[in-house]
Amino acid sequence: QITLKESGPTLVKPAQTLTLTCTFSGFSLSSSGVGVAWIRQPPGKALEWLAVIYGNDLKTYRPSLNGRFSITKDNANNQVGLTMTNMDPVDTATYYCANTYRGSGIFEFWGQGALVTVSS
């Protein structure tokens, strides 16, 4: 059974850095064909794919992020992190992690989501 859960701060000030953690079980992130993606949904808006990391450490990011976000993995603890720098109120959203398979575009199982609010 695959499960994922997001954790991290819920409130951050503009220009600050925030790291979210996705803790997963039921699969291993050691294969190049397996990945974990981060996806967010701003209030009242559509889903936005942000980044993905695969077992061989290949990473891909949403182009409009312009390098502000960084995705990492910790195989020993079955965790994937998303570090977001220079946070802005437009980054206020519910952030989800999901498992995926390279090249498939399938986000199979999702975490419950973590609401992040960017406000002074």
Add this chain to the structure above:
Amino acid sequence: SSELTQDPAVSVALGQTVRITCHGDSLRSYYASWYRRKPGQAPVFVIYAENNRPAGIPHRFSGSRSGNTASLTITGAQAEDEGDYYCNSRDSSGNHWVFGGGTKLTVL
């Protein structure tokens, strides 16, 4: 703006058939996957391509693709099918993923 476009809202009578569409140039080359999100819940993977459904998704859900359009068809819609449906596929570069703007499905 999204590279995949969807109608904002669609409604269907209980038990009838409804098609939710997703348009984008990348769909000429790549299949779409579909997700449903209900209020207060995480999105759920519904289908990939034509008939790749995860366990628990009924057979009344099917997918198709023609030209630059991917479609999700629900044959015999049920009340529990209500929610926001999102398509996903590669962007125009083929190197990244993108979601459509979402379609709110109401079952009357």
